[in-house]
Amino acid sequence: MQQNVNQQVGMDGGDEDFAAMFEASLKERGGDGILKEGEIVKGTVVQVTKDFAIVDIGYKSEGQVPISEFTNPRGEVSVQAGDPVEVLLESRENDTGMVVLSKEKADKMRIWDEISAACERDEIVKGTIVGRVKGGLSVDIGVKAFLPGSQVDIRPVRNLDQYISKEFEFKVIKFNKKRGNIVLSRRVLLEKQREEMKKETLKNLKEGAVLKGVVKNLTDYGAFIDLGGIDGLLHITDMSWGRIGHPSEMFNVGDEVRVVVLKFDPTQERVSLGLKQIQEDPWHRADEKYPVGTRVRGKVVSITDYGAFIEIEQGVEGLVHVSEMSWTKRLKHPSKILEVGQEVEAVVLDIDPKAKRIALGMKQIEQNPWTLLEDKYPIGSVIKGQIRNVTDFGVFVGVEEGVDGLVHVSDISWTVRIKHPGEMFKKGDEVEAVVLNIDVENERFSLGIKQLQPDPWETLSERLPVGSRVKGKVTKVTDFGAFVEIEPGIEGLVHVSELKEERVENPRDVVQEAQDVEVKIIDINTPDRKVALSMKALIGEGEDYREYLRKQAEGSKARLGDVMASKLKK
Incomplete structure (x- = not known):
């Protein structure tokens, strides 16, 4: 190496430059000029082959680094001859006489040093959460670090997977280089950040x-x-x-x-x-927006026993009472025709913005069929229909779909006294009836069966004028007289004073129920449907009457004898 340095300095020309370079080289090698295994050294890429990058670190022989350590995620080699690099000296010589180097390990050692320095300076580190591990998450900060689940956020997190692949800042709360153990916290930073934000928020x-x-x-x-x-x-x-x-x-x-x-x-x-x-309360101007008679469209949001609530705009609901849903259908419950979420049309019947109430009607969307009934079924016309219901007070006859007419018990017969309509009719019977009255406002249709025939009371005075002698049957005996049926369904009263000329204390001593008698009509009150009869008025009207009285007396004696004999037997 020294020879190479001398040659390089000689080419540049200058002993001073050589001395400076040699001194720097010694410093890089720990001062003694000897390269040590496990140290990071600087070098220059001199050649790039298929499998290795050849690096000159100023040693007697060059080193090689696997090309994979210079390959990016896309598979591209990111280094070329002449590039400066820092590498870890793993071995000063291998079997081929080459120095064994590692860029990857050098990078990791440098990262560990940087993290160690960050811990000493109480600095934050950045990293990407790469996956889940037992008890928390694995974070890539250049090396793998552990983020406990309790340190992910201020509040407990149920779904840790939502953080994977995301980059965050962390605080190193535990660091052990020898064991390769790094523990991170995101929560510490969030709490600190939250406290700072809280101070600003409290101001406003x-x-x-x-x-x-x-x-x-x-x-x-x-x-x-x-x-x-x-x-x-x-x-x-x-x-x-x-x-x-x-x-x-x-x-x-x-x-x-x-x-x-x-x-x-x-x-x-x-x-x-x-x-x-x-936002403004929508009820403030609701009466201006939805005056009575306005046609609105809305969604059913709630159904109760008594009606349905319709939302006609956000915050404004109206009630459609069950009685306002149909002109003709008798609904037991609104759910028979409505369901939550259904869109309906309705008409505003009443509105009270202060109480936040709107009364709506659905049936008002259609024409009231009751207004058509007056034209369709004029008073006096005859209809035919089935009996839909029998009650104590009358029978309901189906006029058309959803419209029933009531035949009151008093309008069933002119003459027959009916205790209960069920004595004469049952559900499903088909009957004819006369239209008596149509009350559109109250939706009432009145019918009569007896009106199909003339009222016998109207012509009674013509058939049996006052003074007529008629035969009849005693239907009832009371303390004040006896009732006698003179025509089917028509009775008259023989007052106690009209039984005999002499005073009668007990009418039962003179007549009995079911007895056939002859009487005289002394008065007819058609409006009140009353007929006054007399037996004593027949006295002196001829032999026939005297014979009648004789037979009456004999009959009374015979009945008295029967009563006495019965008592003696007892």
């Missing part, structure tokens, strides 16, 4: 302030927003004027948001945030 943190933040975490009841070193809670009720089932419907972790500070407690460092408060 006050109620009413609008700040930018990042969604840090989502829960069922809200979202935690990182305002910069300090977290605030954005409750789900303060996210939107509209209805939200879960915060994830609006946000993802990492989203940037603008929020307003609703409340701040400096002692506890608790911050309540709002998002919807940045």
